[in-house]
Amino acid sequence: xxxxxxxxxxxxxxxxxxxxxxxxxxxxxxxxxxxxxxxxxxxxxxxxxxxxxxxxxxxxxxxxxxxxxxxxxxxxxxxxxxxxxxxxxxxxxxxxxxxxxxxxxxxxxxxxxxxxxxxxxxxxxxxxxxxxxxxx
Amino acid sequence: xxxxxxxxxxxxxxxxxxxxxxxxxxxxxxxxxxxxxxxxxxxxxxxxxxxxxxxxxxxxxxxxxxxxxxxxxxxxxxxxxxxxxxxxxxxxxxxxxxxxxxxxxxxxxxxxxxxxxxxxxxxxxxxxxxxxxxxxxxxxxxxxxxxxxxxxxxxxxxxxxxxxxxxxxxxxxxxxxxxxxxxxxxxxxxxxxxxxxxxxxxxxxxxxxxxxxxxxxxxxxxxxxxxxxxxxxxxxxxxxxxxxxxxxxxxxxxxxxxxxxxxxxxxxxxxxxxxxxxxxxxxxxxxxxxxxxxxxxxxxxxxxxxxxxxxxxxxxxxxxxxxxxxxxxxxxxxxxxxxxxxxxxxxxxxxxxxxxxxxxxxxxxxxxxxxxxxxxxxxxxxxxxxxxxx
Numbered sequence: 001x002x003x004x005x006x007x008x009x010x011x012x013x014x015x016x017x018x019x020x021x022x023x024x025x026x027x028x029x030x031x032x033x034x035x036x037x038x039x040x041x042x043x044x045x046x047x048x049x050x051x052x053x054x055x056x057x058x059x060x061x062x063x064x065x066x067x068x069x070x071x072x073x074x075x076x077x078x079x080x081x082x083x084x085x086x087x088x089x090x091x092x093x094x095x096x097x098x099x100x101x102x103x104x105x106x107x108x109x110x111x112x113x114x115x116x117x118x119x120x121x122x123x124x125x126x127x128x129x130x131x132x133x134x135x136x
Numbered sequence: 137x138x139x140x141x142x143x144x145x146x147x148x149x150x151x152x153x154x155x156x157x158x159x160x161x162x163x164x165x166x167x168x169x170x171x172x173x174x175x176x177x178x179x180x181x182x183x184x185x186x187x188x189x190x191x192x193x194x195x196x197x198x199x200x201x202x203x204x205x206x207x208x209x210x211x212x213x214x215x216x217x218x219x220x221x222x223x224x225x226x227x228x229x230x231x232x233x234x235x236x237x238x239x240x241x242x243x244x245x246x247x248x249x250x251x252x253x254x255x256x257x258x259x260x261x262x263x264x265x266x267x268x269x270x271x272x273x274x275x276x277x278x279x280x281x282x283x284x285x286x287x288x289x290x291x292x293x294x295x296x297x298x299x300x301x302x303x304x305x306x307x308x309x310x311x312x313x314x315x316x317x318x319x320x321x322x323x324x325x326x327x328x329x330x331x332x333x334x335x336x337x338x339x340x341x342x343x344x345x346x347x348x349x350x351x352x353x354x355x356x357x358x359x360x361x362x363x364x365x366x367x368x369x370x371x372x373x374x375x376x377x378x379x380x381x382x383x384x385x386x387x388x389x390x391x392x393x394x395x396x397x398x399x400x401x402x403x404x405x406x407x408x409x410x411x412x413x414x415x416x417x418x419x420x421x422x423x424x425x426x427x428x429x430x431x432x433x434x435x436x437x438x439x440x441x442x443x444x445x446x447x448x449x450x451x452x453x454x455x456x457x458x459x460x461x462x463x464x465x466x467x468x469x470x471x472x473x474x475x476x477x478x479x480x481x482x483x484x485x486x487x488x489x490x491x492x493x494x495x496x497x498x499x500x501x502x503x504x505x506x507x508x509x510x511x512x513x514x515x516x517x518x519x520x521x522x523x524x525x526x
Contacts, residue, residue, distance in 0.1 A: 086209040090216075110208040124259045126212075128241045129219065131257075133204035133211050135237040136197065 094120040110134040152401035154182035156288035163297040181383040185305040267294035280424030286486040299484025323398035343445035344374040395456035437474040470494040
């Protein structure tokens with residue numbers, strides 16, 4: 001039985017499914033337990049439910065959006081404060097500070113983060129890695 | 137072995153391209169280096185076949201790409217862990233065989249205290265191509281009408297790797313004896329629709345039936361397991377056998393085959409590596425010199441619909457069974473189709489020439505000669521670059 005505090009994680013996050021550790025969503029730590037695909041027989045696509053929120057990209061496959069509508073939940077990806085905390089956890093202090101001082105309500109891309117990291121004075125390696133992700 | 141001799145070869149490409157890295161890993165390994173390979177996880181089967189490789193490292197392309205879109209900082213942390221683990225291995229040299237932006241950005245990170253061969257992006261964000269072979273690749277090399285080199289030859293020469301000698305697949309890259317059976321392998325599906333010779337697998341039925349009748353061979357259909365549904369009816373109606381197996385098993389099969397007919401670049405490069413004669417039906421992006429396989433290949437550049445099933449059978453007769461009994465048929469093939477045999481020239485580069493069983497054609501001979509001359513001229517520049525003082 002799924003509850004409001006249940007988190008369901010189903011691929012394609014190969015390395016974080018099943019999480020933890022190393023899960024990409026901060027709120028995973030607050031989940032009471034993990035439930036996997038076989039506990040939700042009609043869903044076989046990437047999905048995380050945290051309370052009444054599905055945490056995945058707005059441009060996720062159509063099926064996720066359909067499920068989100070069915071559950072009356074909103075789609076979400078990290079922005080604003082979430083990103084600051086994620087940057088701190090990733091040991092990117094200058095980027096975290098830059099994100100704190102220029103908060104965004106909108107999702108931030110790898111390209112945007114590469115530019116912010118460069119301006120904030122993060123090491124070249126950090127900028128390179130974000131640029132690699134941008135071009136995948 | 138000392139880490140001073142450890143080289144990481146970066147091949148962030150698709151299956152067929154990764155197979156062409158065999159020449160580089162083979163040569164570096166035989167020179168005494170410890171060779172490790174970094175590749176995308178989706179190309180794992182191809183990377184596993186590369187010779188002289190001590191260790192492989194797969195980067196999770198699909199995972200990173202998906203994660204970068206919804207959680208770029210999480211993706212960053214994941215990628216950074218992988219890169220740090222690789223850099224900690226202390227490679228003396230990174231050899232990049234890929235011109236894509238991710239590979240050029242990644243190459244310097246893999247050998248932070250070593251050198252980079254091949255293209256890379258410097259700390260100022262500038263693309264660097266520190267060899268004239270890469271200059272060529274990025275200018276004339278991207279134009280199918282102008283390019284006269286196989287791109288994998290250009291990457292190899294830019295890495296200082298000789299183009300002569302055997303560079304097959306397998307642990308030690310020693311030549312295998314080909315113990316040929318009466319089998320023709322056929323790969324009917326390209327990796328993309330615009331490479332396909334015919335619109336559906338069923339369009340191959342007449343060709344397969346005629347091949348069996350004319351040459352008394354077993355026909356084996358190659359493909360990925362996901363193609364089973366599309367290929368099973370074709371096999372059932374033509375008496376062909378299905379072989380939807382991993383690349384290592386496919387390579388072992390091709391060692392025993394009389395030949396391969398294929399529209400698929402993975403199968404073509406696999407066949408080249410085991411010296412299996414191949415009839416390559418090329419469409420769309422596979423044309424030109426960029427993706428030439430080995431010297432056992434006959435290329436048929438097919439304007440869609442111009443090559444008939446009967447043509448395929450006649451070409452197989454000439455290329456794989458040395459049947460040249462009907463010169464009129466050969467003349468007709470040469471008039472209607474663009475046919476080129478792949479050869480290695482005297483400097484070791486792959487090129488093309490008109491098949492010897494076709495009637496002489498002065499225009500085609502002149503084109504082949506011009507391409508050889510151009511390769512010779514560029515080769516001199518490449519050698520000068522190699523011999524120039526640092």
